[in-house]
Amino acid sequence: MTMATATADPILKVDGITVDFDGFKAIDNFSMTLERGQLRVLIGPNGAGKSTLCDTIIGRVHSASGSVTFNGENITNKPEFEIVRRGICRKFQTPGVLPSLTVRDNLAVAAQRDRRWWTAFQIGAKAAEARKVEDILEQIGLTERADTLAADLAHGEKQWLEIGMVVATEADLLLLDEPTAGMGPNETSKTAKLIHSLLGKHAVLVIDHDMTFVEELGGKVTVMHQGKFLKQGSVAEVRADPEVAAVYLGRAKE
Amino acid sequence: MTKSSPFRHAWILVLIVAVLAPMLVSSYNLNLLGRFLSMAILAVGIVLIWGEAGILTLGQGVFFGLGGYSIAMYLKLSTLPEGSLPDFMEWSGVMALPWFWWPFKSGLLALLAIILVPAVFAGIFAWAMFRRRIAGVYFALITQAVALTFATLLTSQQSTTGGYNGLTGFTEAFGMPLGTDQANRTLYWITLAVLVAVFAGSKWLMATRYGTLLRATRDGENRVRFLGYNTTPYKVVAFMLAAVFASLGGALFTLHAGVVSPAFVGVVPSIEMIVWVAVGGRKSLWGAVAGALIVNFAKDIISSALPEAWLYVLGLIFILVVTYLPNGLAGLVEDLLAKSRRPAAPEGALVEEGK
Structure with a gap:
């Protein structure tokens, strides 16, 4: 990559990843580096391989070649829960909240540091974890909804709850896949503010193709097309790029 | 669990009536009640695995049978004169006691077997399944195949298992002569105590x-x-607990009924067990206990009046419950209580305020 990103120590290095679905290359020799505590937005037209890239980082999809390095450790093709335990957590495209649990219990499950089954035979969360849950409830604006079942939340609230769950894991790297899917303009800008409040403590990789949201977020943008790296730069730079316009923005304006 | 209503303390009354039941009902009915409470112990296990963990298992008959046969083998051997074999073995020309009967000469080992055999078997089975992420219908079908295999095995090994007739003709248990009113009362109270313990333990577990x-x-x-949990051991433990509860139920049932046979362990009885819990409500411990009692009393009444009709009635009940009462009778009761508490809360009002 030509960008001068190698200065700070990178939290995640994706190096030459290729994912092959029966001959179709969903990701083709893709590389990317994320910096600690920074925001990165990954855009690209439908089918560009953004979600597959997330799946690969998180261990749900196995790559045919290339490597993923997280905090200096090679995590390529490890089981999901081991990758998560090292500090990467992902929010899915469709809200992945746990419907028959209350909002608070959803966060408590995420916030629990000790995930070994034989330590689970106790009632109630640890005091520090319970405090953290209350803090996150405040941060995502759901304090008053804490005892509601997640199934009864509005769509936008479910998205925030899941962002809250991802945050509660205290992961160093958060992968947010279309966090504003199905949201109106007010909710979208509230989500952008929420994401900004996470930076510094967490590195955040946001996948989206809603350009108004991407502009509101700001930060560095990486463009993907047909599984390959296309461009990287600020929102304005990417917008002005004719190649990007051709594959993505141009089509979106039609 | 969320019963903050006049019925909050109803369980105390229910428990008092249950303890006093031997003074209140005939010895025939007490025996039935004892059998059905044994089945309710199994039903509590189904709430854990099916209601809480969402894993449908159609093989609980296997574990019911493991408990039943464990106690039955001990009962057969404990009253045997030195050097002789159980009656059915002698009729089949078996010369020496088969190896898997040996531990059941000891009452203590038999009691341990009631807990350890199903726990170990269920643990290995569930670990192999869940680790490979076998779930849903596939898992249910495999458990059903296990039930079929186990029942077939028991029936085919006539000379060592008693075959189709199973094991029966018990005269005493741990020095207590069976069949007397005193024995029936004692067994009933033991069964009730085990049910209460299993119920309370499960309630605690669900709160952890x-x-x-x-x-x-x-x-x-x-x-x-993706939150970093390995879910396999959580599910394996639930399956093991359900298996142990089924085995305890099977052992107590065998003491009450005086017989255990392949008719209690195969595919049909395993499905019946699921129907008890579906009728009562799979997400409610109370519901499961009530379901086991209601369905079995209904079975007793209907099959003594019209012996052929029972399976049709059972099928009909199952269809009606699945269609109209997805959370069983417990769900119905909860809905009615909720309605009577808040008569006119306009839907959506709360959602608007939350913004």
Whole structure:
């Protein structure tokens, strides 16, 4: 990559990843580096391989070649829960909240540091974890909804709850896949503010193709097309790029 | 669990009536009640595995049978004169006691077997299945195949298992002569005590972080995995507990009924067990106990009046419950209570305020 990103120590290095679905290359020799505590937005037209890239980082999809390095450790093709335990957590495209649990219990499950089954035979969360849950409830604006079942939340609230769950894991790297899917303009800008409040403590990789949201977020943008790296730069730079316009923005304006 | 209503303390009354039942009902009915409470112990286990963990199992008959045969083998051997074999073995020309009968000469080992054999078997089975992420209908069908295999095995090994007739003709248990009123009362109270312990233990378990995790896994196993949990052991433990409860139920049932046979362990009885819990409500411990009692009393009444009709009635009940009462009778009661408490809360009003 030509960008001068190698200065700070990178939290995640994706190096030459290729994912092959029966001959179709969903990701083709893709590389990317994320910096600690920074925001990165990954855009690209439908089918560009953004979600597959997330799946690969998180261990749900196995790559045919290339490597993923997280905090200096090679995590390529490890089981999901081991990758998560090292500090990467992902929010899915469709809200992945746990419907028959209350909002608070959803966060408590995420916030629990000790995930070994034989330590689970106790009632109630640890005091520090319970405090953290209350803090996150405040941060995502759901304090008053804490005892509601997640199934009864509005769509936008479910998205925030899941962002809250991802945050509660205290992961160093958060992968947010279309966090504003199905949201109106007010909710979208509230989500952008929420994401900004996470930076510094967490590195955040946001996948989206809603350009108004991407502009509101700001930060560095990486463009993907047909599984390959296309461009990287600020929102304005990417917008002005004719190649990007051709594959993505141009089509979106039609 | 969320019964904050005049019925909050109803359980005390229910428990008092249950303890006094031997003074209140005929010895015939007490024997029936004892059998059905044994089945309710199994039903509590189904709430854990099916209601809480969301894993449908159609093989609980196997574990019911493991408990039943464990106690029955001990009962057969304990009253035997030195050097002789159980009656059916002698009729089949068996010369020496088969190896798997040996431990059951000891009452203590038999009691341990009631807990350890199903726990070990269920643990290995569930670990092999869940680790490979076999779930849903596939898992249910495999458990059903296990039930079929076990029943077939028992029937085919006539000379060492008693075959189709099973094991019967018990005269005493741990020095207590069976069949007397005194014995029936004692067995009833033991059964009730085990049920209360299993019930209270399950209620506690459902309130722990383990219980929350089990429900979380039922709701979205992938979400839980991506929060960094290995869900396999949580599910394996639930399956093992359900198996041990089924085995305890089977052992107590065998003491009450005086017989255990392949008719209690195969595919049909395993499905019947699921129907008890479906009728009562799979997400409610109370519901499961009530379901086991209601369905079995109904079975007793209907099959003594019209012996052929029972399976049709059972099928009909199952269809009606699945169609109209997805959370069983317990769900119905909860809905009615909720309605009577808040008569006119306009839907959506709360949602607007939340913004």
